[in-house]
Amino acid sequence: MRRISSGMNNADVQYRLRTHESKLNHSNNQLGSQHRIQQLRDDPIAAGHLVRxxxxxxxxxxxxxxxxxxxxxxxxxxxxxxxxxxxxxxxxxxxxxxxxxxxxxxxxxxxxxxxxxxxxxxxxxxxxxxxxxxxxxxxxxxxxxxxxxxxxxxxxxxxxxxxxxxxxxxxxxxxxxxxxxxxxxxxxxxxxxxxSEHQQLFTERDASGYQASADSVIGVDGHQIEIKRGDNVYAIIAKINDSGAAVKASIDPVTNGLNLITTDPRQLWLEDISGTTLTDLGVIAGNDQRPPYNLAVNAKVSGGSMxxxxxxxxxxxxxxxxxxxxxxxxxxxxxxxxxxxxxxxxxxxxxxxxxxxxxxxxxxSLNVTQMISTEGDLDFTKAITDMKMLDYVHQATLSVAGKLYSSTLLNYMR
CATH class of the missing domain: 1.20.1330.10 (f41 fragment of flagellin, N-terminal domain)
Structure with a gap:
């Protein structure tokens, strides 16, 4: 229930004017930014799509x-x-x-x-x-x-x-x-x-009785290979061959040493990342030197660069x-x-x-730009028409309000 009073007309007119000015301002902001969505509450679903x-x-x-x-x-x-x-x-x-x-x-x-x-x-x-x-x-x-x-x-x-x-x-x-x-x-x-050539490495240390004493990680041509405690040389060979590295390992039938050969022309890159597996097998001289020049002194290497x-x-x-x-x-x-x-x-x-x-x-990118345009860009024809209508209504409201307030105290003193 609304209370009828002499101030009701003024309050209603002021409220409607402020509301209409807010809509007009929103329309102006849309035209200025060329974006339909100014705030998330304008279109929550489209705003969510637009962000994605x-x-x-x-x-x-x-x-x-x-x-x-x-x-x-x-x-x-x-x-x-x-x-x-x-x-x-x-x-x-x-x-x-x-x-x-x-x-x-x-x-x-x-x-x-x-x-x-x-x-x-x-x-x-x-x-x-x-x-x-x-x-x-x-x-x-x-x-x-x-x-x-x-x-x-x-x-x-x-x-x-x-x-x-x-x-x-x-x-x-x-x-x-x-x-x-x-x-x-x-x-x-x-x-x-x-x-230039496939590089080959032949070790002279008998590895037939070798077993890893602890878990370790070796690096072969940039691939890390995990060695578990108790792995023998045959398990290590299988892990190297299955690692995806461009290196194939085998056991020498004469010396029982570990042999390595690259599958295409490249230099062998071998290291003990943790533990001493390759050092114990006589492949590298230890971690004092960096690959590829850390090979064991007794290991025979062939295959050079161009x-x-x-x-x-x-x-x-x-x-x-x-x-x-x-x-x-x-x-x-x-x-x-x-x-x-x-x-x-x-x-x-x-x-x-x-x-x-x-x-x-x-x-x-062009397709996604089209999707962004569909969700967020402004329809200029519709926006300009709406703004003109809002402006027309705003001017009409101000005109009516001016007529409502045309009476003054002097009208009642005659």
């Missing part, structure tokens, strides 16, 4: 950016790898010429000068950095020089030349998210890209050893080229996958 769509679009844009960065890095790496492949082609040409038996020792020594310069260029490519100063072929250890050069005296040369090239990076890889819970495993280890192949060619030319040039040296150079071609093909495949993700995420 906006969050998803942010993730999709991040996936697209990640894939774009990958394609750029892959392009830079591919350029250096293709250049290295051209260098190896020239090295092979020199090796074939030097092995045909028509050149004198002095001629071979002159060829060795060019081979040495090509070796330096190959090392320069392997130590390349990107625009941010990160090493391209050092795994995740991007702030170091990927390959370290050691100079030394070489027979047939009067000046020190490159004697050994050692790897300073690691074999760890980065996982980059390119879609919802979908990752690209990016591995840029230089001891895979610039390797730098070793080029160094071997240069050294054979300096001493005039044509038989070595046309034999093992030429064979390892061919293996180096085959491995580098394989790595370029892998990189090209990764580039194509990243490029496809860019296209898909770009299309997905």
């Amino acid at each position: 769509y906006q969050s998803y679009k942010g993730r999709v844009d991040t996936f697209e950016t990640n894939a774009q960065v990958l394609t750029e890095r892959f392009s830079v790496r591919e350029g250096y790898m293709n250049d290295s492949l051209q260098i190896l082609h020239r090295v092979r040409e020199l090796a074939v010429q030097g092995a045909n038996g028509t050149y004198t020792k002095d001629d071979l020594a002159n060829m060795a000068t060019e081979v040495d310069e090509l070796l330096k260029e190959l090392i320069q490519n392997a130590n390349a950095v990107d625009q941010d100063g990160n090493a391209l072929f050092a795994g995740t250890n991007t702030k170091t020089t990927a390959f370290e050069v050691e100079m030394g005296n070489v027979p047939g040369s009067a000046i020190p030349l490159v004697a050994t090239v050692t790897y300073n990076g690691n074999v760890d890889s980065n996982k980059v998210e390119i879609d919802e819970n979908q990752y690209m495993n990016v591995n840029n280890s230089g001891n895979r890209t610039f390797w 730098f070793d192949s080029v160094i071997a060619l240069r050294d054979a030319m300096l001493v005039g050893d044509q038989e070595a040039i046309g034999g093992r040296v030429l064979g390892t150079i061919d293996q180096s080229m085959n491995n580098l071609v394989t790595r370029v093909a892998e990189l090209g495949s990764e580039y194509e996958r990243a490029a496809l993700n860019i296209t898909r995420n770009s299309n997905t």
Whole structure:
């Protein structure tokens, strides 16, 4: 029940005016922001959808950016790898010429000068950095020089030349998210890209009676393998072979020692993460040195890098050893080229996958933007019409209120 009083008209008019001004202000805010939803209570269901769509679009844009960065890095790496492949082609040409038996020792020594310069260029490519100063072929250890050069005296040369090239990076890889819970495993280890042969390791310690004395964890080519107390060498071999690492283990039928060989050209990467299993088996010398140069002194290792192949060619030319040039040296150079071609093909495949993700995420972003527009954008035609109606009603209300308040005290004093 409402109480009738002389102030009722004024109270009602003021209330209606404030309410109408609030609606008019809301309409003005919608037009100014171009968004239909100004507060959650305007449309709770649509607001909930809108928040989820906006969050998803942010993730999709991040996936697209990640894939774009990958394609750029892959392009830079591919350029250096293709250049290295051209260098190896020239090295092979020199090796074939030097092995045909028509050149004198002095001629071979002159060829060795060019081979040495090509070796330096190959090392320069392997130590390349990107625009941010990160090493391209050092795994995740991007702030170091990927390959370290050691100079030394070489027979047939009067000046020190490159004697050994050692790897300073690691074999760890980065996982980059390119879609919802979908990752690209990016591995840029230089001891895979610039390797020549399958590396093999033969231990001389009899492991037939070995049993792990405690739980431990070993690292094989970047994979962590858990060893349980009581595991014998055959259980360890099975775990290594089933780990997914590019390394196969076996027991030597003569020495009963543990043998390891990579499944493709790469350098063995072995370590005791916890415990001393590999040390006890005579595989590594302990944890005093970092991989890959922590192998046991008595272990026999074969299989080198493409730098070793080029160094071997240069050294054979300096001493005039044509038989070595046309034999093992030429064979390892061919293996180096085959491995580098394989790595370029892998990189090209990764580039194509990243490029496809860019296209898909770009299309997905457009679709999600349309969904956001449907839920949250303003219908300008309807909004302008509503605002004009509200403004018309507001002006009419003010006009009526003015007439209601036109009477003053003077009207009753006549």
